[in-house]
Amino acid sequence: MKVSQRNKAVSAAGIAPSFINVDGEEQAISDETRQQLLAVMDLDRLAEQEAAPVPPAKVFRGPGKREMAVEGSGTFHWRLTTEKGKTFTGEVAGGETLTLPPRLAQGYHQLTLTQGERQWDSRIIITPRRCYEPEALRAGEKRWGALVQLYTLRSENNWGIGDFGDLEKMLAEIAERGGDFIGLNPLHALYPANPEGASPYSPSSRRWLNVLYIDVAQVEDFQQSKAAQRWWKTVKTQRALEKARDSEWVEYALVARLKLEALRLAWMQFRQRDAQDDAMLAFEAFVREGGDNLWYQAAYDALQCEKSADDTLRVGWPGWPGWPEAWHNTQLPAVQSWCDEHVDEIRCWMWFQWLAHRQFAQCWQRSQQLGMAVGLYRDLAVGVAEGSAETWHDPELYRMKASVGAPPDRLGPLGQNWGLPPMDPHVMLARGYQPFIDLLRANMRDCGALRIDHVMAMLRLWWIPYGETADKGAYVFYPVDDLLAIMALESQRQRCMVIGEDLGTVPKEIIGKLRNNGIFSWKVLWFEQERNGAYRLPQSYPRQSIASASTHDLPTLSGFWEAGDLALGEKLGLYPNEKVLKQLHEQRARQKKTLTKALRQAGALAEKQQEEEVDTQAMTPALNQAIHAFLAKTNSALLGLQPEDWIGMTTPVNVPGTVNEYPNWRRRLSVTLEALFADDEVDRLLKEVSRQRNSQ
Incomplete structure (x- = not known):
């Protein structure tokens, strides 16, 4: 293949020629990496899609005139069958524009073009502009709930792992204290024959x-x-x-x-x-x-x-x-x-x-x-493991000679390799996006919200050729506008709002897309700082967001405040040298000082505490309550709180960057559900959070 043809193929495949590295500089992807990833993809499939007079799927968002170009030459007969079975027919010449029938309803319609003995199918998808939002949130109400890793729950009756019986009981306890939802870890199928493969983010099936x-x-x-x-x-x-x-x-x-x-x-x-x-x-x-x-x-x-x-x-x-x-x-x-x-x-x-x-x-x-307006929210992992039921049953959909991850950063100079084979965007398109639709429907079932882990994957994923380290990868782009439009359609149909986990490096081009699609952003207290280091005050949090103190990948409130995560990271050998660790401790001290200032400015600290210096070493009950009060005051429509933080736990549930070094996805709550909700301190804390949310 000539160089020009090869470059054209790489571009058509959606493989990025460069990326913005951790220093904010544009860094070129090597030709070797791009060719390796091109070899991973199904080039015959790409050629078929380019040669067809119409694409396998065409998405139209919102009302307005709907037209699509028809490639090729000669006359084509077309037939459009709507989702409800109504049929329209006509003719169009190659090189002209086909105007679809007016007033097509939202949904999935089938367009078929024929020319002699040949036939081409295209799925016409009409979508709303935005995802579903519960009436309570549209009316300006602010709701809160618990963020729960279900397996961590203890109770007097479960069998050593949190279960759906615990979840049902916890819903009643949260509702009694004014809460509106419980947010869950991915509940995806794992590996009963290999139960120690416990990461909910490396599942066997997401359906x-x-x-x-x-x-x-x-x-x-x-x-x-x-x-x-x-x-x-x-x-x-x-x-x-x-x-x-x-x-x-x-x-x-x-x-x-x-x-x-x-x-x-x-x-x-x-x-x-x-x-x-x-x-x-x-x-x-x-x-x-x-x-x-x-x-x-x-x-x-x-x-x-x-x-x-x-x-x-x-x-x-x-x-x-x-x-x-x-x-x-x-x-x-x-x-x-x-x-x-x-x-x-x-x-x-x-x-x-x-x-x-x-x-x-x-x-x-x-x-x-x-x-409850939201009730439950589910979590959709970014992919499945290599040895999963999904890759076993549908190997064509996944590129088994690649893995997804993240490019290098300061703490990970070789980047991250998550060991998850990527879905091929070209196969998804060839199937009229049905795999993506099936995935959304399975995960929007029986819940009021769906959290999309690493929502930037709608735009691009860092693909790594099999056998290479993560620094030898490149971004591969996905049809983001089509995927977000389909998400809006399924969201409205299933009456399920969407939350995007948009933490870390977020490309500028997706920020507006998520906002305009009605997808809620995630705002974690630790990260909500201005350029000068000052913490944003509650009124600065965007309405279309969920606020939280932490996540399953970050330390608990007490763990953060007491730097337990840094001590653990040092013990596990996560930091390259003493200099990096010292810098992290210095950064943490500055964060605690500026957060304390923000708590005072927001009126979250009591008058007596405003006059005294807050203990910057230990997390006290009063400081814990102040941070929860601060979060309750945020302008975010949703607020998620972790039970670990109500009872001052310091051990994390997951330490990113570790596999066998730390027992990830295994740490349980230190008390039973029965004891948790019988605790007067917890009861007062949650009722105060509810009062703050309702008073604004």
């Missing part, structure tokens, strides 16, 4: 749920099964349960063993139900609705359990990449034969998914009964 969140005690067939109840009452089971409940960390392997054994016994009871039983009919409807995607998700979970016992497979390589090639995707004969021979086992895992979805839906319904 299905983590079955370890099932509240087993709620399951009717567990209650009715004599075998299950005998198992439950044994000394061995009760001792294992006590160990799981008492542990400081989530003991994932133990929790998985207990829950899966119990659920299998419950499944044996469920199988005895009559075919016309209401629960059986509901399950069968769920199976039909889930289709192939649910079938192969269940098959993957079942097959993983079988393969995990095979000592001949590669140790430490979870999932299908460690299996023989004959098992590397769902359409291979060995996989199909196995599925035919294990139908009941697959149905068992589909039943687990049904239980999880039914219990989560019950939580959503409870939030609505409590009058």
Whole structure:
């Protein structure tokens, strides 16, 4: 391929020639990296899209005249079938503009062009201008809620991991204190056969749920099964349960063993139900609705359990990449034969998914009964792991010879490699964006808001050629306007608002797009500083945002104030040298001093405290309350608060940049839900937050 042709192909593929580095300078991407990424993509697919007279999908936003160019020559016959089945026809010449019928409703319509024996299809998507926003927020009200990593919850009844039963109880407690929602970590399906692979941001599937969140005690067939109840009452089971409940960390392997054994016994009871039983009919409807995607998700979970016992497979390589090639995707004969021979086992895992979805839906319904405007918000991870059910079932959609991450920064000179194969934007377009639509629908189900992790991925992702370090990557652009428009359509249809996690390096070109699309920004207290270092006062926070003190990737309030995160980072060897650590401590001291000043200016510190010097070393209850009062005063329509901060916890739930150095995604709350909401200090804190939110 000639240089000019190669450069054209790289440009058409959306591979950026340069990026702005951590010093604010433009840095060129090497030709080698660009060619490596070009080789990763499906060039035949790109050529087909360029040669067609119309694109595979065309998105139109808002009202107005809708026209699209028709490439090629000769006369084309066209037929447009609307989402509701109405048909329009006509002719158009190549090189001319096709004007679509007026007053097309919002939704998905099908345009077909024919010329002789040849045919081309294009999905016409008509969308609203902005995402959905609850009436309470449109009316100017300000709401608050709890930000919860569900697995961290302790309770008197759970099995060593927070579950949907805990979530339902917590909703009532939050609502009683004036709260409006609970924001959750990604609930995506993980790896039951490899329960230690616990990161909710490296899931097996983003369309299905983590079955370890099932509240087993709620399951009717567990209650009715004599075998299950005998198992439950044994000394061995009760001792294992006590160990799981008492542990400081989530003991994932133990929790998985207990829950899966119990659920299998419950499944044996469920199988005895009559075919016309209401629960059986509901399950069968769920199976039909889930289709192939649910079938192969269940098959993957079942097959993983079988393969995990095979000592001949590669140790430490979870999932299908460690299996023989004959098992590397769902359409291979060995996989199909196995599925035919294990139908009941697959149905068992589909039943687990049904239980999880039914219990989560019950939580959503409870939030609505409590009058919550947002109720629940879910979190959509940026991708799936290499050895995931999604890549196993749909390898064409993912570029398996690349991984996404982040370019180098001062603390990570080689950048970050997240180990997640990227979705191919050209395959998404070729399929009329259906994979993206399916993903949104699955995650907007049974909730009032969806948080998009690393929302900048709508615009671009840092792709890294397989086997290279992250500094050898480049940005690949995505059809951001189309994706945001589709998000607005699904948001309105599902009545689910959208929150974009826009922390870190945010490209200027996406900031306005997110705002204009009605996507809420994320404002973290620690980062809300002016150029001179002063903390922004509450009235400066934008209305279209959610404010919080911290996130799951940052230290808790007490951890930040007492510099516990820096001490931990030093212990784990995260900093390149003593000079960097000293600079971080100096920066933290300045932040605490300027934050204290902002607390006083906002009137969040009591008069007595204004006259005295606030302790800059320890997080006191009074200072904790002052920071919560400051956040409650912010102009942000939403406010999210972490339970860890209500009780002064210092240990983080995740330390970015670590894998085995720290037990990420395992730290639990230090108290049970029952004790948390019986605490008078917590009760006063939350009621004061509610009062502040309602008084403005």
